[in-house]
Amino acid sequence: MLSSETEKYDFIESLGRGMFAEVARFQRQSDRKMVAVKRMPRVHTRLCLHEARVLAALTDENAYDHHIVRFYEAFGDEFHVYLVEEVMGQNLHDFQKANSLIKFKIRDIRTVVLQVATALAKLKDMGVVHADIKQENIVLVNQRREPFRVKLIDFGSAITTHDLASMWTPYIQPRFVRAPEVLLGYRCTEKIDVWSLACVMGEMALGRTLFPCCELELAHSIFGSRGFPSATMLEASIKTKLFFDLVDNGRGAHELRVKPYQGRELFTGTQSLRRHVPANLELLQALEDLAKGYEEQELAESADRRCLVDLLNRMLVLEPEQRISPNQALRHPFLTLQHLQKRGNYRSYYNFALQGDRPRGPEEEEAFPETSLRSLFTRLFTRRRKKQPAAAQGSEDGLEGSASCAVPGDQPAQNTGSEEQAGEDQCQSPTAGSSVRAEESTAHEEPPKKKGFMRWMRTVASCFSGCRGKKAVATEDSNSSL
Structure with a gap:
């Protein structure tokens, strides 16, 4: 005690x-x-x-x-x-290991970054710099009740912006998330936390750290992948001589080059070394050209990935004066979902992404994720084929074929991986039983007749709405009307 x-x-x-x-x-x-x-x-x-x-x-x-x-x-x-x-739950690093996650889903990355950026904006208003942003210091509050609601912890390295600006050579931040101005001994501001958050964001998306821990190797990785520092930044930095050599360029002049590291040659801003960072954030940008006929979720996800990379590039700018601030990050389309709102054909993906945009409170714990009606339609007929005798399945298959032609889009919709995961989460939730019972009751309805098919579809839609908390309207009268 x-x-x-x-x-x-x-x-x-x-x-x-x-x-x-x-x-x-x-x-x-x-x-x-x-x-x-x-x-x-x-x-x-x-x-x-x-x-x-x-x-x-x-x-x-x-x-x-x-x-x-x-x-x-x-x-x-x-x-x-x-x-x-x-008291809170696991940090992001432990959660990733415990769940054998290689990468996080895009909507979960957005949820986490949105909250940490909100915390950084509050710290900026108070004149405080955290100086230790990493996965271990971003903690899940209660993953079961409020998925991916996080808080920032461990303020042992926190410092005021005034003290940070007056420090001669600050030794702060873990190396793998260390901002270039800290590495070079340049004047530091609260934007060092923005760089660290970008490293966390990239690690969640790529499944590995963006930069190494050795300082000289870190210099090679940052300057080889993010660009060469400006002359102004190099002249004003205290540690420039630790990482750069003044060499003859062969044209009667001298220029700064990064010192060699373990066999790596000297290079200037015109060269690029990308040996440690395998993708240099291009893994997210290397999206294949999507042909016509692909599902809108895939098109929308491609746009979402490009928007994520755009925010990363703005947060990983070498010059702190040009780097995005926490408040500017909060207004970026990736966090506001503006890039999805403007496109009407992205509506279903937008609704799915919106579920992760804000952490859900306890009162929303039993809410069901949005699911495609055509996906429900496919599951209902799959369930019926399993329950009915083989002799009856022949006529039912033909009926299903005519029904799928009546659904707009000509082709039956398929569940995306995220929708399948959402279905698994529903089965584990306390109210999942009501959802299953509602689907079973709909599955035992009479096969839809050709003239009454649209009314039968409306009945199915009503039952599906009941699964999300609304009053079910699939009654015996509606069955008899079919």
Whole structure:
């Protein structure tokens, strides 16, 4: 049990251990609320108090409403210092490993980036830089009840924009998400967090880190893939000589070239080295030309991927003055879905993407994802063929063929991978039983007659609406009317 001046906490379980701290789940005795307690040895008191001051300032500004962890209190004893925060779930890195995910879905990437960008915009308004944006510090609140609702944690490296600008040579950010201005010792702003968020975003989309950890190799990867720094940036940077050599270009002049690394030759801004970053974000852009007749979801997803890459390129600009800000990122079409709203034939994909645009609250936990009516139509007939004798399937197959011709589009729709996953999620939800029963009741209806086919389709649509929470209208009267 732990005791502060105002509260007492009962130990429940250990949640994990980091480089400087250990985190455990405790129950607060005053209201039986679960909290997360971060314990650090006394030797790290200064680091703990710094984080506590930052979290207290953020709490005073209601930053927890902007996807930043909620802070309760800090206290200590003879051996340790404790920070009490709200308890949450897995971080993105652990979630990815636990679910054997190589890449995240586009709509899940959008949901996460939208929330973290909102947090960064709030930090910018308060003059705070997180300086440690990575997957391990982006935590899922409650994946079961609120899918991909996340919050930003670990403000031990946070610094004010004023202090960051006055630092001679800041040593901040993990190397694989380190911004080029930090690498070169150029003047730093809150946009170093934008670069780190872009690295997280690219890692979620590509399934691997964009850049390496060795500083010289990092310089080769960044400058070989994102372009060569401007002369102004190189002249104003403190660490230019650590990464660049002044060499004779053979024309009676000198120029800066990146120092060689493990056999890699010197190169200038006119050359490109892309050995570490296998795709250099081009994997997302290398979309095949889609022929006529492809499903609109595939066309819309291609446009969505191009928009995602456009946002990445704006966040991964070398010059911090030209890099997009958190507020500008929030207005980008990839996060606002404007590129999908303007096209009427993208409506179904837009509705599907909209489900991940904002994290769902507990009251929306039992909501069912949007599903194609033609996909439901196909599943109903598949279910009926399995239940009816083989002799009856011959006539039913012919009936199904005429029915599919009546559906606009000439070809029966097929479920996309995301729709199939949505169907699996429905089967696992608490109210999935009602959905299955509604489909079964529709499957036992009389086969649609040729003249009454459209009325039968309207009945199916009504039953499908009932699966999403509306009142079902598939009654015996409607069956008899067919």
